[in-house]
Amino acid sequence: MREKLVLVGNGMAGMRTLEELLTIAPDKYDITVFGAEPYGNYNRILLSPVLAGEKTVDQIMINDLDWYAERDITLHAGKEVVTLNRARRQVITADGTTVPYDRLLLATGSQPFMIPIPGNDLSGVITFRDIQDVHAMLDAARAGKKHAVVIGGGLLGLEAANGLMKQGMEVTVVHLLDVLMERQLDIEAAAMLRASLEERGLRFLMGAQTVAILGDERVKGVRFKDGLEIPADLVVMAVGIRPNTDLAKQSKIHCERGIVVNDTMQTYDPRIYAVGECVQHRGQTYGLVAPLWEQARVCANHLARYGISRYRGSVTSTKLKVTGIDLFSAGNFSGGPDCDEIVLRDQARGVYKKLVVKDNRVQGAVMYGDTIDGNWYFQLLRENTDVSGFRDSILFGQAHLGDAGHGGNNVLAMADEAEICGCNGVCKGAIVKAITTQKLFTLEEVRAHTKASASCGSCTGLVEQLLTAMLGDYSKTPKEKPLCPCTEYSHDHVRKTIREQHLTRLRAVFDFLEWKTPDGCHSCRPALNFYLIATWPSEAKDDSQSRFINERVHANIQKDGTYSVVPRMWGGLTNPKELRAIADVADKFQIPTVKVTGGQRIDLLGVKKEDLPKVWADLNAAGMVSGHAYGKSLRTVKTCVGSDWCRFGTQDSTGLGVKLEKMTWGSWTPHKFKMAVSGCPRNCAEATIKDFGVVCVDSGYELHVGGNGGIKLRGTELLCKVATEEEAMEYAGAFMQLYREEGRYLERTAPWLERVGLAYVKRHIVEDGEGRKALHQRFLASQQYAQVDPWAERASGRVDAHEFQPLRQVG
């Protein structure tokens, strides 16, 4: 018999937990849901657009009644749970219904706070919390009521005021302090917001304390401490929310401000969990949606008995959902000791941006008028990124990094037919439609349904912006993203475990970290295989079935299932013998296309798989080896001709390039790794868009790192300058090794460098001489096992022969 799970509270947090639970353990529980409101589950944070007439109630429903029926969930809508009998494990409703539980989930949410003043119970005094409140407001507006007073100039109050104004009422916002949204805005941004709302017709009474609501049965006016009275046909109280803990308190479950839970979302009664606004976790309560999502995920994991996920609290960001007003706030925006403020103010454009920075790390942000980069700043904040490298231009936004493959950066201003994902040809309209009709909430869901952002990922920011614009801040994922759906653990955690526990086999990782799938998936297996061989080069066994096909057969699969073959040309040098061998191979195996690559080599395209070993044997015979053009590995070292020939050349760039390539070929890296050596600052080898680039100067060698010519064009950053070739080689090896040890799988050096900061890399490579030598030594040590030509092994027929021959021919 299945265990019984009862959910009290049919709101967003509780239902999200159920949805997560149903995905990972669909058959574990018989589920019963109690909701006080007589509807299915709806998106509460979209009530403001409903009030403003921009959306209908139907449009904000997440799960209608059929949804519950289809999943065999018993829904008691409109039934209030009044007590729990914890000894007998039963919930009891107002009408006497008794339902037993094995596990109970409390998601009772919060209640709006009513100021305890005379008249707060009059008809026409309401809060802004649920669909009923919205109906009451809409009814008042339609009945021709004129004056609305909103008490509370916070997020919710302003959204209510804006909605009422749009419904034709004259609205006065009353706020106790002089600063609107003081929990999210500084004085400057608050003043700009107020000016812009006044321009739209809202009136403000600042620093006003309400002492009474006037009227007999129905509200007629509001009186303030200074004696002022203003007329009112409708009063909306939006001064804050309180966790709804009545049921828990009455059942003697430990509560403080909210129901106290631990990092697994468990209350003091181990059979009872709680999520959402009713919860107090590590002393914090949350009223925004993103934290609820994270809590739901953790809670579902524990309800499913996986037991390997923890909630560690959330950093939150806020956006005001008032159409036409762009406002963003996150973290600590008021600064403090040792904090710097970086400010941009453009009065004419109505733009204000402030970042609070401490030790070159973003602590908080307030933005008004131009919030396109809000998500980016928030990401920098959550990931604690060192911004010293781009601090001087940080306020100009992420746009200066230059995304390729799609139209622009302001997704909201784009037309529906504007293409957002250049890889898969997905336009904005298609994504919007999928989000609306398929009820998508997360980036992963959008990727799965539309393929947008699912290939190269360069449009991820745009898709996240769209999600945020349409749904509020849903797409916030926990700081530590799981490596893939097979686990809750992040890349960094998995790596650390592999190192500390001395794990050398995939099976050991799956077992030790309790993988949810029997043998992983196409995302985690290649990552784990890399982590194992990079961490334990002499012990781990390369698992070819965990490699992507290109690395398994050492050639690049093409769209028609044939392969391309690129022999290595050291430093871009070749000779008549090699060229003859390439020409002969192309003739002999009827290779349809021969092309010069961007990395100074020759690509043979359209080779049949069964011909690969024979092609390699012929190339090997002329002295050529694999160019690893197919791998997450060292690709090429591009060079210019340097001082041997060039009248400007300052050093032997070709020679250094060859040496670098001889040292580094064959090494596996988190993502592809490209190098170049230019013989003078004219930089003909384009060294400043490579992962590691050397620019020779008369006095030595400039070493540049973290460049990228691909999706995001990114110039390198200067690591340092060295005097000799030997030093350049040592720095190159050390840099590659640091990246191999710390970069996440499929993370190029550019995003890695942005994540950890150039200062971090300098500390390890430039400032710490001992550390650099140790890194370089570790690199050379692992090369002993890596520098075996995979083509020669396979051309001999002794390795992986099964890859290249059909099993049988029948019929």
Added chain:
Amino acid sequence: MHDWHEIGALDDIPRLGSRVVQTPHGDVAVFRAADDQVFALRDRCPHKGGPLSQGIVHGHRVTCPLHNWVLELASGEAVAPDEGCATHYPVRQENGRVWLGLNNVVSLATATRETA
């Protein structure tokens, strides 16, 4: 009706890997899961014709090497939200030998379509 063909030993197929059997109606990918169950699908992804035999096998699924569609080995069905299906063929194991069942009538029809 199925014609059964002996195609080789179980150990000729790597665990979590695949081999190709060439048939008159096109290539068939024969997969071996970690639990030694064997499955056979037409070696063409329903998406853009990628060779499924070259994909990564995990659980009872395979990921196409071209665009990461994931297909169920037992049914050939694409895992939601992708939609599509690769033809699947019956497989039998006897004394460490693997047999593949090819349906004459349907296969011929497929073959005709392919040449057309």
